[in-house]
Amino acid sequence: MRIFETPLYPYERSPDQDAAAPARHPVVVVGAGPAGLAAAVDLARRDIPVVLLDENDRVSYGSRAICFAKRALEILDRLGCGDEITGDGVTWSRGRVFFRDRRIYEFDLLAEEGHRRPAFINLQQYRLEELLVRRLRDLQSEGRPVELRGGSRVTKVEPAADSVLLTVETPEGPYRLEAEWVVACDGAGSTVRRELGLEFVGQVFEDNFLIADVTMKADFPTERWFWFDPPFNRGQSALLHKQPEGLWRIDLQLGPDVDREEEQRPENVVPRLRQMLGDDVEFELEWISVYTFQCARIDRFRHGRVLFAGDAAHQVSPFGARGANSGIQDVDNLVWKLERVLRGRSPDSLLDSYDAERVPAADENILNSTRSTDFISPKSETSRLFRDAVLNLAETQPMARPLVNSGRLSLPHVVLDSPLQSPDADGLPGRTRPGSPAVDAPVDDGWLLARLGDRFQLLAVGIDVPDDEPGLEVVGLPARRHPLLDERYLGGAPGALYLLRPDQHVAARFTDYDPERIAAALRRASAQETDDS
Amino acid sequence: MTRLRTEPNIPDGDGFYEELLELHQGRSKEESDSINARLILLLANHIGDREVLREAMKAAADTGL
Ligand SMILES: Cc1cc2nc3c(=O)[nH]c(=O)nc-3n(C[C@H](O)[C@H](O)[C@H](O)COP(=O)(O)OP(=O)(O)OC[C@H]3O[C@@H](n4cnc5c(N)ncnc54)[C@H](O)[C@@H]3O)c2cc1C
Numbered sequence: 001m002r003i004f005e006t007p008l009y010p011y012e013r014s015p016d017q018d019a020a021a022p023a024r025h026p027v028v029v030v031g032a033g034p035a036g037l038a039a040a041v042d043l044a045r046r047d048i049p050v051v052l053l054d055e056n057d058r059v060s061y062g063s064r065a066i067c068f069a070k071r072a073l074e075i076l077d078r079l080g081c082g083d084e085i086t087g088d089g090v091t092w093s094r095g096r097v098f099f100r101d102r103r104i105y106e107f108d109l110l111a112e113e114g115h116r117r118p119a120f121i122n123l124q125q126y127r128l129e130e131l132l133v134r135r136l137r138d139l140q141s142e143g144r145p146v147e148l149r150g151g152s153r154v155t156k157v158e159p160a161a162d163s164v165l166l167t168v169e170t171p172e173g174p175y176r177l178e179a180e181w182v183v184a185c186d187g188a189g190s191t192v193r194r195e196l197g198l199e200f201v202g203q204v205f206e207d208n209f210l211i212a213d214v215t216m217k218a219d220f221p222t223e224r225w226f227w228f229d230p231p232f233n234r235g236q237s238a239l240l241h242k243q244p245e246g247l248w249r250i251d252l253q254l255g256p257d258v259d260r261e262e263e264q265r266p267e268n269v270v271p272r273l274r275q276m277l278g279d280d281v282e283f284e285l286e287w288i289s290v291y292t293f294q295c296a297r298i299d300r301f302r303h304g305r306v307l308f309a310g311d312a313a314h315q316v317s318p319f320g321a322r323g324a325n326s327g328i329q330d331v332d333n334l335v336w337k338l339e340r341v342l343r344g345r346s347p348d349s350l351l352d353s354y355d356a357e358r359v360p361a362a363d364e365n366i367l368n369s370t371r372s373t374d375f376i377s378p379k380s381e382t383s384r385l386f387r388d389a390v391l392n393l394a395e396t397q398p399m400a401r402p403l404v405n406s407g408r409l410s411l412p413h414v415v416l417d418s419p420l421q422s423p424d425a426d427g428l429p430g431r432t433r434p435g436s437p438a439v440d441a442p443v444d445d446g447w448l449l450a451r452l453g454d455r456f457q458l459l460a461v462g463i464d465v466p467d468d469e470p471g472l473e474v475v476g477l478p479a480r481r482h483p484l485l486d487e488r489y490l491g492g493a494p495g496a497l498y499l500l501r502p503d504q505h506v507a508a509r510f511t512d513y514d515p516e517r518i519a520a521a522l523r524r525a526s527a528q529e530t531d532d533s
Numbered sequence: 534m535t536r537l538r539t540e541p542n543i544p545d546g547d548g549f550y551e552e553l554l555e556l557h558q559g560r561s562k563e564e565s566d567s568i569n570a571r572l573i574l575l576l577a578n579h580i581g582d583r584e585v586l587r588e589a590m591k592a593a594a595d596t597g598l
Contacts, residue, residue: 389570399578 004126007057008133011151017175025051026342028166028179030154030192033060034125035310035327036185037132041079042335044139044146045454048342051177052136053168057150059129063213063287066122066241066249067321071412071437072328073117078454078504081135082117085128089121090244095224097394097404101231104395114484115440116447120409122243125324154186157195157306164305181338182306185327188294190312196303202296202366205317206256207377210263211289212273215246217282226406228376228391232275237376239406240276247286250276251318253377260290293317295366295373302355307334314362319372319407322365329412330358336454336502340526345471350527353420361413368408375405412437420501422508422521429491438504441485443477448485451475454502456522461485462495465513472499472522501525537588 016023027043029036032054043050076082093109111119140146156167166177184192225240236253243249254263269288297314310327334354340346378384393400415435424433432439441448456472462479479486479495490496499508499521508521523529543549557565577586
């Protein structure tokens, strides 16, 4: 039996089902996909009691996401399962681009040095989810307050004054739960979203894609191959991508108005794959499915005590691998805020910043994936003319290659105007400006990000500061010992102080030590600021 | 501030115009359209200044018709 057919968290009766009144929980997470699992793991690590509900009892069915980007991997490091996940993935850097019947160019993505994690890995989504479930089980056995309830479908959501009432359907009938906060991670078809009557606004692309996973019988290069308008799929595109365990992912664009059943028949799929891979390549078909997609989001991700994350909040086309990656980043942004609010350390307005910071991130993802879609599937004669011009030029003119858009790698969103940020200091490097996630760098025998925790902290490079600000840990490092740290955090400055949030994002930075300004920036970053100072 | 040069700048304009027509001489509409698209991309890359390109696009769209 394949992993996605194995029940990992079968339904079990919970004492809540026999309670006289609905049991009250600080946080209920709905949906155990990548976003919901990451949320539950992060909450449990912080000792916030969490109940994770899923209508199913296993990882996501079959082939979905395969590409996980560096920022998501760094977050998974913070959650304590980055080594397993990165270790199971495959990395690649070489790619080929084909146009019609020609190979037009090849490329090598030379990754920047000095990061613990690669720019991305390829790993089956079900494998990532399995490793997150395992991490959650480990936390449970350490006594952390987390419960994963399978076979538990949320059917009704009723916001009340200081809580939310959930109705949960189980194989033994329904019961009710009271949640102080609900994190809705129940995917693109979100029940919670529908229950709150929220619109999912966007564009449904009238396009179908066939996904096939194959194993190759012989060696095949670990490269990404992308075809525009190939002979075996006229007028459409195709993608070949490596997955772990000798598996290859093939994506064939089918266009609108296709007979989905017919397209999925192996006798129709195999001849196409043969044309694509060449007659001498022997392969075996492991998986076939057809999907359609949309680019859409809800207007706001916070609705009172319900917080939406992942596909429940926004959906993008698969080009550029942004779905699961951005869901994990949503959770990274949300969970520390929820912890502070639950512990009474910050007012609940801190949660409004989740909205202010993640809605623009979703828009950026939607923009990027819409641009890729427009390049891959030109919508008019003129856009096809320019698309083909780019591809024809790309064969001989390097200038055209950056315009070829078969999906852009998911990069972390830099928040430009968050209410939690303080004005920037002059003269420090742009890539670590307020709003950016901390950039990794080698320090001593390890990595900077591993030295940073998930509390508020002051990274002090080349400036001595006393470790006496309450609620702020100091991570001190010398200047001029780690060249990449200097390059990424100092530029030409002799020293710098970085106020980092629990999600390792830069909230403020300074070139000299002024405890007043640091305390003010900390108040602002935790939404405790009452005046405009 | 406009950055797009709109005063005459091509030496021997008549010669340039002739070359442009020669480029399309005897070609189908489809071939010519493709060549024009590639030409725009090559020139745009050469210019490389987003502001100038934006002004040129606007000037092209706002005149004639
Ligand atoms: C073909 C394809 C390729 C993709 N490639 C990539 C890629 O390379 N990289 C990438 O980052 N993303 C990719 N994506 C997108 C990615 O799969 C999704 O973005 C991701 O699964 C979203 O995670 P999620 O946790 O928000 O939701 P989901 O994974 O959809 O999880 C939702 C969970 O909620 C549960 N649920 C639903 N309703 C209820 C309910 N009422 N009560 C209880 N539980 C409920 C479901 O059982 C499910 O477990 C791809 C998607 C497709 C289809």
